[in-house]
Amino acid sequence: MLALLAAGVALAVAAGAQDGPAPGSRFVCTALPPEAARAGCPLPAMPMQGGALSPEEELRAAVLQLRETVVQQKETLGAQREAIRELTGKLARCEGLAGAKAQGPAATGKDTMGDLPRDPGHVVEQLSRSLQTLKDRLESLEHQLRVNVSNAVLPSDFREVLQRRLGELERQLLSKVAELEDEKSLLHNETSAHRQKTETALNALLQRVTELERGNSAFKSPDAFKVSLPLRTNYLYGKIKKTLPELYAFTICLWLRSSALPGIGTPFSYAVPGQANEIVLIEWGNNPIELLINDKVAQLPLFVSDGKWHHICITWTTRDGMWEAFQDGEKLGTGENLAPWHPIKPGGVLILGQEQDTVGGRFDATQAFVGELSQFNIWDRVLRAQEIINIANCSTNMPGNIIPWVDNNVDVFGGASKWPVETCEERLLDL
Numbered sequence: 001m002l003a004l005l006a007a008g009v010a011l012a013v014a015a016g017a018q019d020g021p022a023p024g025s026r027f028v029c030t031a032l033p034p035e036a037a038r039a040g041c042p043l044p045a046m047p048m049q050g051g052a053l054s055p056e057e058e059l060r061a062a063v064l065q066l067r068e069t070v071v072q073q074k075e076t077l078g079a080q081r082e083a084i085r086e087l088t089g090k091l092a093r094c095e096g097l098a099g100a101k102a103q104g105p106a107a108t109g110k111d112t113m114g115d116l117p118r119d120p121g122h123v124v125e126q127l128s129r130s131l132q133t134l135k136d137r138l139e140s141l142e143h144q145l146r147v148n149v150s151n152a153v154l155p156s157d158f159r160e161v162l163q164r165r166l167g168e169l170e171r172q173l174l175s176k177v178a179e180l181e182d183e184k185s186l187l188h189n190e191t192s193a194h195r196q197k198t199e200t201a202l203n204a205l206l207q208r209v210t211e212l213e214r215g216n217s218a219f220k221s222p223d224a225f226k227v228s229l230p231l232r233t234n235y236l237y238g239k240i241k242k243t244l245p246e247l248y249a250f251t252i253c254l255w256l257r258s259s260a261l262p263g264i265g266t267p268f269s270y271a272v273p274g275q276a277n278e279i280v281l282i283e284w285g286n287n288p289i290e291l292l293i294n295d296k297v298a299q300l301p302l303f304v305s306d307g308k309w310h311h312i313c314i315t316w317t318t319r320d321g322m323w324e325a326f327q328d329g330e331k332l333g334t335g336e337n338l339a340p341w342h343p344i345k346p347g348g349v350l351i352l353g354q355e356q357d358t359v360g361g362r363f364d365a366t367q368a369f370v371g372e373l374s375q376f377n378i379w380d381r382v383l384r385a386q387e388i389i390n391i392a393n394c395s396t397n398m399p400g401n402i403i404p405w406v407d408n409n410v411d412v413f414g415g416a417s418k419w420p421v422e423t424c425e426e427r428l429l430d431l
Contacts, residue, residue, distance in 0.1 A: 056161075222406040223399065226374035226421035229353045232260065234363040235414035238352035242403055244270065244378070247344035249317040250402075251383040252281075253391060255427060258371030259307030262286050265369035268376065271356040272348035279344065281314065282355055284367050291316075291323065293339040300325040301333040309427040311375075311392040315382040318343055324382075329392030331385060350403070352376065353416065374421045378403035394424035 227238045258264040263283040270279040280292035289300045291314060302325055304310040313326040321340035325333040349356065352373055354363040377400030390396035399405060412418055422430075 220420070222408070223375065223404070224421055225407055225410075225418050226255075226372045227352055227410065227412060228372050228417045228419055229369055231415070232265065232365055232368045232370050233414070234354070234365040234368060236368065236416045237354040237363065237413055238373070238416055239360075239411045239413065240350040240352070240376075240403060241409050241411065243347055243350065244344060244402060245380070246346045247380055247402075248319075249315075249380065249382050250279075250344065251313060251315045251379045251381065251388075252279075252377070253311070253313040253383075253388065253400075254376040255309055255311050255374045255421075256304060256371060257307065257309045257430075258305055258369065260305065260370035264289075264305050264371060266353065266355040266367050267369050267373060268350065268352050269355050270344075270348050270350050271359045272345040273359055275345065276356050276358060278348055280355060282367060291325075291338070293321075293344075294342045296321075296339040298323055298335055298338045302327050309422070309430040311427075313383070313388045313391070317382055326385075326388050326392070329389040352410070375405050376403070377405050394428055397424075 229236050229238075252268075254267065256264075256267055262285050265284070266280065266282045268279075268281055269277070272278045275294060277292045277295040281289065282292070283289040283305070287299075289302045289304075291298045291300055293316060300314070302312060304312065304327070311326075311328050313324075315324045315326075316322070316338065318339075318341050320336050321338040321342075322336045323334065323338050324331060349360040351360070353369040355367040356362065357364065377398075379400050380402050387396070387398065391398055403409070407418070410418070421427075
C-alpha cells in the first residue's frame with residue numbers, strides 16, 4: 001500500500017515537471033520496495049509461556065513483553081504518522097503544481113513518470129484511498145493491540161491459579177478462626193474452673209467461720225492449733241474469752257516462734273480498769289525481755305528471737321514478789337520484790353500479740369508481736385520445776401486450770417489466723 005502511495009506521488013511530481021515547474025521547486029519521487037513497507041508495520045508479538053516458569057513469573061514476563069510491544073507499536077505508529085504528514089505535504093505541493101499548469105501557459109520538461117496516469121483528479125482520488133486504507137490499518141492495529149493486552153493480562157490458566165490461591169487463603173482464614181474459637185472456649189472453661197475453685201475456697205472459709213461462731217473445733221483436738229500474727233501492726237491480735245480471777249500466784253506457760261527484729265514484741269498482756277500493765281510480757285526494741293506486774297518491771301534472761309519454737313514458763317507469787325523464768329524446761333533466772341503483796345486484779349482483758357494502753361485497746365504497732373503462739377495456759381499456783389520440764393519435753397499434757405488453751409476460748413481479729421500446730425515432738429526437733 002505504501003508502494004502505491006509512493007507511485008502516486010511520483011506520478012504527480014512527474015506531471016508537474018513536464019508542465020514546467022518553477023526553478024528551485026522540482027521534486028524527485030522514488031518508489032519504496034514492498035519489503036520496506038512490510039518491515040515498517042510489524043505485527044505485535046504474542047507472549048510466550050515457558051513450561052519452566054511459575055505462573056506468577058509467566059504472567060510477569062507476559063506483561064513486560066506486552067509493554068515492550070505497545071512501546072514498539074507506538075514508535076511505529078508515530079513514524080507512520082510522520083511519513084503520512086510528509087506525503088500529504090508533498091501531495092499538496094503536487095496538487096498546486098497541477099493547478100498552475102491548468103491555468104498557466106504550456107511548459108516544456110522531461111517526463112520522469114510517463115507510465116503513470118496523468119489525470120490529477122485520478123491521482124488525488126488514488127492518494128485519498130491510500131490514506132483511508134492506512135487509516136483503517138492503523139485503527140485495526142490499535143484495536144488489536146487493546147484486545148491482546150486485555151486478553152493477555154489474565155489468561156484462563158492464571159485466573160485458575162489465582163482462584164486456587166484465593167481458595168487456599170480462605171480455607172486458612174477459616175481454620176484460624178476455628179482455632180481462635182477453640183482457644184476462646186478453652187479460656188472460658190479455665191475461667192469457669194477458676195471461678196468454681198474460688199467459690200469453693202470461699203465456701204470452705206464461710207463454713208469455717210460458721211464453725212468458729214458455733215464454738216466447734218475443726219482441729220484434731222481442741223488444743224492442736226496455733227495463732228499466727230505475721231505482721232507488725234496495731235490491728236492483728238488474739239483475745240482470750242475467759243478472764244482471770246483474783247490471783248496471789250500464777251504460772252504462765254506457752255510455746256512461741258519468732259524471728260522479728262528488733263524485739264519480738266508483746267506475746268501477751270493483761271489489763272484491768274485503772275492498770276493497763278497488770279501482767280505484760282514484752283521485748284521492745286533492743287531491750288531484753290521484761291515481765292511487768294502492776295507496772296513493776298523485771299528483766300528476764302530469755303532469748304527466743306531465732307525463728308525456732310521455744311517453750312517458756314513464768315512463775316510469780318505475791319509473797320515477796322518472787323519470780324522464775326524457764327526456757328525449754330530449763331530455769332534461766334529468778335528474782336524477788338516484783339510487785340510484792342499485790343494480788344492480780346480480776347475482771348480484766350487478756351490479749352495475745354498486743355500491748356494494751358487501755359483495757360482492750362490503744363495498741364502500738366511498734367510493740368506488736370510477730371510470729372506464732374500456741375499452748376498458752378495459766379495456773380493459779382507456782383508449778384514445780386519438774387512439772388515444767390515434763391510439759392516442755394512433751395511427756396505431760398497439763399492444761400491450765402484457770403486459762404486452758406482450747407479453740408473455743410480464743411478469738412482472732414484483724415487478719416490474725418488459726419492454723420493446725422506442729423506436734424509437740426516436732427516442736428522439740430525445732431529447738
